[in-house]
Amino acid sequence: MVGGAAGSFIGPVHRMAAELDGVIELVAGAFSQDPERSRQAGASYGISAERAYANYEEMMERERKRQDAIDFVCIVTPNHLHLPVALAALEHGFHVMSDKPATATLEEAYALQEAVRRTSLLYALTFTYTGYPLVREARQMARAGALGKIRKAVVQYSQGWLSGSLEATGHKQAVWRSDPAQAGLGGAIGDIGVHAFNLLEYVSGHRVAEICADLSSVVAGRALDDDCNVLLKLDNGAPGVLFVSQIAAGDRNDLQLHLYGEKGGLHWWQEDPNRLELNWIGKPSQTLHAAADYLAPSTRLDFRLPMGHPEGLVEAFANIYRDFAVAVRSRFSDAAAQLSDIVPGIREGVRSMTFVERAVVSSRSRAGWVGLPR
Numbered sequence: 001m002v003g004g005a006a007g008s009f010i011g012p013v014h015r016m017a018a019e020l021d022g023v024i025e026l027v028a029g030a031f032s033q034d035p036e037r038s039r040q041a042g043a044s045y046g047i048s049a050e051r052a053y054a055n056y057e058e059m060m061e062r063e064r065k066r067q068d069a070i071d072f073v074c075i076v077t078p079n080h081l082h083l084p085v086a087l088a089a090l091e092h093g094f095h096v097m098s099d100k101p102a103t104a105t106l107e108e109a110y111a112l113q114e115a116v117r118r119t120s121l122l123y124a125l126t127f128t129y130t131g132y133p134l135v136r137e138a139r140q141m142a143r144a145g146a147l148g149k150i151r152k153a154v155v156q157y158s159q160g161w162l163s164g165s166l167e168a169t170g171h172k173q174a175v176w177r178s179d180p181a182q183a184g185l186g187g188a189i190g191d192i193g194v195h196a197f198n199l200l201e202y203v204s205g206h207r208v209a210e211i212c213a214d215l216s217s218v219v220a221g222r223a224l225d226d227d228c229n230v231l232l233k234l235d236n237g238a239p240g241v242l243f244v245s246q247i248a249a250g251d252r253n254d255l256q257l258h259l260y261g262e263k264g265g266l267h268w269w270q271e272d273p274n275r276l277e278l279n280w281i282g283k284p285s286q287t288l289h290a291a292a293d294y295l296a297p298s299t300r301l302d303f304r305l306p307m308g309h310p311e312g313l314v315e316a317f318a319n320i321y322r323d324f325a326v327a328v329r330s331r332f333s334d335a336a337a338q339l340s341d342i343v344p345g346i347r348e349g350v351r352s353m354t355f356v357e358r359a360v361v362s363s364r365s366r367a368g369w370v371g372l373p374r
């Protein structure tokens with residue numbers, strides 16, 4: 001693990017999720033830019049002292065020489081380090097599981113794509129919401145045509161935690177997210193817009209072909225966007241709307257997907273993730289529940305508890321880790337083994353960074369509609 005020291009948000013979640021099914025073990029890390037804090041984090045994670053490294057370069061070098069070397073590196077640092085850490089891992093022969101966004105800029109995403117291609121190693125991206133069972137069920141249904149031709153898409157991701165200038169108080173997660181040198185090109189759009197964009201493409205099976213973006217920095221003095229309103233055109237001509245905000249006062253983590261086809265619509269809410277609503281034309285509405293027997297056989301592998309026992313974010317992360325572990329393991333016997341397309345990878349990383357770059361640049365120049373290249 002790179003990142004994830006005490007006081008960090010997502011590193012400890014990765015650790016819980018990775019280890020949930022007993023097939024992955026956290027054995028080494030460079031958990032902080034501060035060697036002493038990295039050492040302390042290693043102790044709190046219960047790993048041996050000589051494998052809590054002072055920095056990630058040292059970790060890659062030393063691990064490469066070990067008989068029991070790590071199999072892959074998990075990246076949970078602020079965004080500007082995603083590319084250098086991923087490149088270092090790949091160059092040292094380690095697969096990569098990175099948190100989003102793939103990189104800080106689109107140019108960096110292309111550089112990473114080239115390195116993944118060149119090294120033929122596995123690269124996965126934790127677009128967390130793709131790990132929820134009912135998101136995967138919705139994906140299967142939409143792609144199999146259950147809704148008919150998709151005719152409208154609405155995706156919303158609203159949070160309120162940056163409604164004030166939290167970064168001015170020194171709040172750790174707010175400080176780097178509002179600093180272009182650490183967050184990259186996008187503010188809210190890079191932080192949560194990429195989740196919304198990915199979720200829409202992941203479930204619908206359609207690419208977003210064109211966008212018309214209006215990004216704002218609502219809180220005075222903020223260098224990056226904190227509110228984004230984007231009109232979409234899918235590759236089948238269907239219209240859509242993506243709205244993302246971190247100044248939606250009072251909202252918590254309100255990610256919602258609404259997909260409408262010719263026959264009906266599907267609706268999923270991240271804050272109530274074990275329910276999928278289906279509204280049909282001319283027949284009664286349906287509610288699908290996680291862990292029910294009537295779900296697709298592959299979806300039934302994605303939960304661990306019987307119906308009515310809620311699972312959530314950690315388990316969704318764990319599903320991505322479990323699928324990644326299968327690919328890493330199969331590499332031991334078949335070097336050509338690839339990651340299942342159920343797990344987002346570098347392709348989704350480049351797509352989402354293309355979206356961020358096009359949205360930021362076109363909004364700044366008030367360019368109106370712009371295309372997203374394939």
Ligand SMILES: NC(=O)c1ccc[n+]([C@@H]2O[C@H](COP(=O)([O-])OP(=O)(O)OC[C@H]3O[C@@H](n4cnc5c(N)ncnc54)[C@H](O)[C@@H]3O)[C@@H](O)[C@H]2O)c1
Pocket residue numbers: 002003004005006007008009010011030031032033055056075076077078079081099100101126127128172173176191
């Ligand atoms: N998938 C999700 O739902 C999700 C949720 C939250 C955050 N994230 C992503 O995870 C990443 C981390 O976000 P966070 O909120 O946990 O940030 P954070 O500020 O809470 O933690 C970042 C960690 O990285 C460490 N770090 C910084 N520089 C380092 C270096 N040079 N070497 C080693 N460690 C270093 C910090 O010490 C800290 O422990 C971001 O890219 C963010 O976009 C994803």
